[in-house]
Amino acid sequence: MEEAFPLYRWPDAARLCLRMLGNNKALWEEEVFKFVKCQRLRSVSAYLPTSEDCKLDPHVYEMVLYEFLKFDVKGFLNLIKEWPFQLYNGLAVINAIHDNFRKQDANELLESLALLYSYQGDYESALRMYLKLQNKDVFELIRRYELYNVISKLIIPLINLDRERAFKILLDRSKIKPEVVVHQLENNQEYLFLYLDSLQKVNSNNIFQHKLVSLYAKYDRTKLLPFLRRSKEYVIQDALAICKREEFYPEMVYLLGCMGGVEAAEALNIIIHRIKDVEMAIEFCKEHDDNDLWNTLIDESTKQPEIITKVLDGIVDFVNPEVVVSKIKMGQTIPNLRKSVINMLWHYNIQEELLFTALRMQLDDYFETHSEVVALHRRGQQVSYNQCCAQCQCPILMKNDNFNSIVGFKCGHMYHELCLLSNDYCTECQMWNSQPTEVE
Ligand SMILES: [Zn+2]
Numbered sequence: 262m263e264e265a266f267p268l269y270r271w272p273d274a275a276r277l278c279l280r281m282l283g284n285n286k287a288l289w290e291e292e293v294f295k296f297v298k299c300q301r302l303r304s305v306s307a308y309l310p311t312s313e314d315c316k317l318d319p320h321v322y323e324m325v326l327y328e329f330l331k332f333d334v335k336g337f338l339n340l341i342k343e344w345p346f347q348l349y350n351g352l353a354v355i356n357a358i359h360d361n362f363r364k365q366d367a368n369e370l371l372e373s374l375a376l377l378y379s380y381q382g383d384y385e386s387a388l389r390m391y392l393k394l395q396n397k398d399v400f401e402l403i404r405r406y407e408l409y410n411v412i413s414k415l416i417i418p419l420i421n422l423d424r425e426r427a428f429k430i431l432l433d434r435s436k437i438k439p440e441v442v443v444h445q446l447e448n449n450q451e452y453l454f455l456y457l458d459s460l461q462k463v464n465s466n467n468i469f470q471h472k473l474v475s476l477y478a479k480y481d482r483t484k485l486l487p488f489l490r491r492s493k494e495y496v497i498q499d500a501l502a503i504c505k506r507e508e509f510y511p512e513m514v515y516l517l518g519c520m521g522g523v524e525a526a527e528a529l530n531i532i533i534h535r536i537k538d539v540e541m542a543i544e545f546c547k548e549h550d551d552n553d554l555w556n557t558l559i560d561e562s563t564k565q566p567e568i569i570t571k572v573l574d575g576i577v578d579f580v581n582p583e584v585v586v587s588k589i590k591m592g593q594t595i596p597n598l599r600k601s602v603i604n605m606l607w608h609y610n611i612q613e614e615l616l617f618t619a620l621r622m623q624l625d626d627y628f629e630t631h632s633e634v635v636a637l638h639r640r641g642q643q644v645s646y647n648q649c650c651a652q653c654q655c656p657i658l659m660k661n662d663n664f665n666s667i668v669g670f671k672c673g674h675m676y677h678e679l680c681l682l683s684n685d686y687c688t689e690c691q692m693w694n695s696q697p698t699e700v701e
């Protein structure tokens with residue numbers, strides 16, 4: 262060992278060391294310094310004892326690592342993966358990497374840092390390294406070590422890396438709370454929109470859904486109106502302000518309609534003048550069925566002859582068409598009015614016919630029932646010896662002069678006239694309108 266080795270003999274020397282030195286710690290440390298001087302530590306690295314019972318001074322391993330770091334980053338990364346991390350001072354190695362960071366070796370160095378940080382238990386830094394590497398193993402690391410508390414500040418980079426896998430974690434409330442995610446995503450409105458839109462589907466009662474009004478307005482308007490109709494968790498005035506700013510008329514109509522009163526009139530105004538949809542205006546008036554709204558619509562329609570017939574067609578059953586007709590000015594030309602009036606009359610004819618048929622059916626039914634009642638009243642009533650007076654419970658037919666007058670009711674009960682309390686009803690069934698029949 263003392264004499265100089267030719268370059269190619271260094272691995273042999275290292276193997277020789279293993280044979281000669283075995284597990285003798287002191288001898289190993291002494292010999293290693295000879296490799297240091299010639300920067301040949303890389304040859305000896307494979308033979309250095311790393312077991313628990315023959316651990317060398319941490320500096321020895323660190324020196325080996327530094328030499329690899331300087332001349333062979335791939336070998337360096339392999340050692341970081343292979344050697345038990347207790348052999349050396351991890352923080353010292355981390356600092357050495359930062360001091361010797363070279364862009365051309367960034368991948369190996371970042372991966373080494375990620376491993377070293379996770380050995381240290383500093384998972385947040387480890388995740389940052391993986392994220393810099395754009396390495397999707399990061400999701401596996403999160404899952405395996407349940408790093409859900411650690412990822413809160415890394416949410417945006419995680420979504421950047423793999424939106425689908427990131428959202429799978431973020432939408433699991435048992436792993437990360439929505440308030441944490443929302444707080445982090447405030448700086449990225451598009452991600453916030455994607456997150457809350459998905460959260461809405463798994464948890465429709467979440468307290469952040471009011472934010473969706475402005476987010477839908479910005480990123481996906483088609484979802485705005487259905488959301489406004491479905492959710493109760495937003496402030497109607499705030500939503501209205503957003504829709505006004507964006508000039509979203511159908512959404513404004515819905516919100517104003519919900520507010521009712523003066524606002525409903527404003528909504529109708531928007532339908533007529535902005536959206537210019539007569540059918541929608543008619544539907545709106547039908548929905549709210551308010552005289553003031555109908556009057557507004559009718560007044561507007563008389564100013565625009567081309568829509569007056571549509572109004573006439575639409576208001577049947579709700580408003581007397583006379584009101585509309587009376588507002589038409591003399592000499593005003595209204596296209597298709599004749600057809601509309603015919604339609605209207607036809608509609609009223611049908612209504613009249615319906616009423617008449619209903620009335621006839623009712624009368625038929627009445628007469629039929631009445632004749633049944635009359636037939637019932639005409640029916641005779643049988644009196645026999647085994648029947649008793651409903652009051653005194655004695656036989657109804659007695660040879661006693663005081664009891665020879667009998668009163669019978671339609672219900673079938675019989676009384677001696679003397680026993681009867683009232684002629685107006687049968688006391689047994691309290692039938693007030695049961696008509697008595699007197700039998701001598
Ligand atoms: Zn009696």
Ligand SMILES: [Zn+2]
Nearest residue numbers: 672674687690
């Ligand atoms: Zn009775």
